[in-house]
Amino acid sequence: MSMSNANFPMDAEGRTYHVGIKRGELANRIITVGDPARAIVLSRSLDGVDHNTPAKAVCSNLFSHASHRGFLTITGRYKGTPVSIVAIGMGVSMMDFFVRECRAVVDGPMIMIRLGSCGSLSDAKVGDICVPSSSYMVQRNYDYFADGTASTASAAPYHMSKKFDADPEVIATLVKNMSAQLGDNHVWKGVNATADSFYSSQGRQDLNFVDDNQELFTELVKYEPETLTLEMETFVLYHLARTSTVAPLKEESRLTAAATSNKHSIRAGACMMVFAQRKSNDFISKEDVARVEPIAGKAVFDSLVEVSLGDESELHATEGS
Ligand code: R1P
Structure with a gap:
């Protein structure tokens, strides 16, 4: 594969370096x-799919592209509106590749909604759905673990970032549509925490390493009492949506964060299925995943096509601006 432009690599066809998609292949x-198998399950809700397609295959009348870096893109229509499903794997770097490379090949406003799995720090049970209106990042403080640092009074083993908000209309629409599918008592609102590890910065105990995370849950809830979920991607989606610009900036007129903070080209939201109940230690069964995934997927598709993107002159303004 030969690429040009080391600043934002694209191949001769205009495909991005990691997600591997080009202009015209992706809906806005x-x-x-996360999981490509979940993407295939969700694709069965798209218009005109052949339900005889083998379980692990993408229906041949949908566009699909699997990249060499593990991204799977499926594009079709839902209730007549073009939509894409993109499976990204796991972690903050994959979310960064996804948001930036998809933004680069689509014109005009976009909406991106994550349907993930998570651990619950609240009373949400396995199989319930959480819809976080904001997210913060939990990062291992690598310096704390350097020789001689842990004993200093100011050192903390984990850092919590400021919160970034989702698009309020996207969140309200998700809550409404999830409640219609699953019932109000299975849908939870609150704040998400995105961690940079499945293990240490999610408070899992691993005696093969020094993690100093026995108090992490207490610290998270002290930092943000509304903390609902722990997972590994949503913060980056919310953060990048809130820093997206209405149109690509011209080099000579680069704006500061303050000057670009009120209008964005990406509207973002997320919802998660509780796979792990971290207080009771329950883990979801395969049967419950198979039951919840397609229902939750329908609620996300309904939300995706219900929220108006307007036209470029009406790009979404941050609440209060
Ligand atoms: C960890 O097992 C993975 O599951 C969760 C976490 O965020 C992480 O990516 O989400 P997905 O089910 O969307 O991958």
Whole structure:
């Protein structure tokens, strides 16, 4: 594969370096998931699919592209509106590749909704759905673990970032549509925490390493009492949506964060299925995943096509601006 432009690599066909998509292959309304198998399950809700397609295959009348870096893109229509499903794998770097490379090949406003799985720090049970209106980042403080640092009074083993908000209308629409599918008592609102590890910065105990995370849950809830969920991607989606610019900036007129903070080209939201109940230690069964995934997927598709993107002159303004 030969690429040009080391600043934002694209191949001769205009495909991005990691997600591997080019202009025309992606809708401006996208549902993003971690697991490619979940993407295929969700694709069965798209218009005109052949339900005889083998379980692990993408239906041949949908566009699909699997990249060499593990991204799977499926594009079709839902209730007549073009939508894409992109499976990204796991972690903050994959979310960064996804948001930036998809933004680069689509014109005009976009909406991106993540349907993921998570651990619950609240009373949400396995199989319930959480819809976080904001997210913060939990990062291992690598310096704390350097020789001689842990004993200093100011050192903390984990850092919590400021919160970044989702698009309020996207969140309200998700809550409404999830409640319609699953019932109010299975849908939870609150704040998400995105961690840079499945293990240490999510408070899992691993005696093979020094993690100093026995008090992490207490610290998270002290930092943000509304903390609902722990997972590994949503913060980056919310953060990048809130720093997206209405149109690519011209080099000579680069704006500061303050000057670009009120209008954005990406509207973002997320919802998660509780796979792990971290207080009771329950883990979801395969049967419950198979039951919840398609229902939750329908609620996300309904939300994706219900929220108006307007036209470029009406790009979404941050609440209060
Ligand atoms: C960890 O097992 C993975 O599951 C969760 C976490 O965020 C992490 O990516 O989400 P997905 O089910 O969307 O991958």
